[in-house]
Amino acid sequence: MVNYKTRIFFEPDTNSLGADVIIYSEEGDKIDTILVTTESKYNELAEQIENIDDTYIDLNELHTILANVQNDLIINATKFQGYDLDQFSLVGHTHNEYAQKNHAASSQTYGVGSASRYGHTKVIDNLTSTQYVAGESLSANQGKVLKNLIDQNNEAIIGDTISTFNNPTTNAGICRITLKKVGNIVFCQYLVVFKAPSQANLNKDLKVSNTDIPEGFRPAGDNTYFSVAEYDSSNNMLLYFKSDGKIYCRGYQRTQISAYGSCFWFTDI
Incomplete structure (x- = not known):
């Protein structure tokens, strides 16, 4: 045998009058609630639900979009919040922490290569260095100079x-x-x-x-x-x-x- 309890209420803020019937099981657990309201409030609620259906997609539609199989979804926007799309991503971002596309520099701002790290290098076109400097590499021209010296030395050794x-x-x-x-x-x-x-x-x-x-x-x-x-x-x-x-x-x-x-x-x- 089920039990029930009725409640009649009035909400001054919304000037709403309503009632509900709460149904309980024999063990006293709440089974369901029957809401009673005016016809005008019912119609208002039904309209809101219809708007929700038109505004949001359901779970199945979401799965279809995520699976990238919905062919009739076309996005052809050129501006967003008044910005061109290629400019919108820069709004509020200075990107100072990133290197620009052409970032050749006379300083070591963007990092240098070393014996253990990949990085930028400065090309040296002479053979006067007396110590190792991270970020310096020898030019192909000096490679040819060294080859000539090696060839001459080999010639001297071999005779x-x-x-x-x-x-x-x-x-x-x-x-x-x-x-x-x-x-x-x-x-x-x-x-x-x-x-x-x-x-x-x-x-x-x-x-x-x-x-x-x-x-x-x-x-x-x-x-x-x-x-x-x-x-x-x-x-x-x-x-x-x-x-x-x-x-x-x-x-x-x-x-x-x-x-x-x-x-x-x-x-x-």
Whole structure:
């Protein structure tokens, strides 16, 4: 068996008269309420409900919109609250905390790159820096300068080897000379067998190689003397190389004599 309670009320603020019937279960729990009001208030309430239906979307319509499958929803607005759409987002925002699209700067305002962080860098086009500076990077031009230096250094380490001279003149039985250049220093290994000169050629400079010292390997200065070979105290030979690329021997006695060994010279001083 259900119980009920009736209530009649008057609200001065709205000048409304009404009544309701509250229905309870046998255990005393509220089951429902029946509202009683005037016809004018009922009509007013019905109109408000209709307006709500026209103003708001229901749950199913909301799901459709969120699923992005409603094709008849068209937004073609050009202004919002008097602002163009691309300006409205800036209203009340200075955006000073963000970088502008073109934000190249002479200061480190927008952060710099480092060994542990990505960031902006300033290109350096010289090789004068003496310490690490975050945000500095070397230009491609200086990369080429370094490559040239490395190539030159590799060339100096490896050396430019000239094929062994094996082209003696009639003054020499053997003229075998190998040159190796490292930087501006030329290392020379030689074996020269100087034939016994005629009486007329004693103590004269006689060419011993038909192959000249190549350009870039020639000694600096006018004449560069290098080696003396002695057969005995009275028979000796001077082997020397000239800046014009010629290789000569000078014999002091009419004895065939050999000179072998190594020496070096500078190509420029």
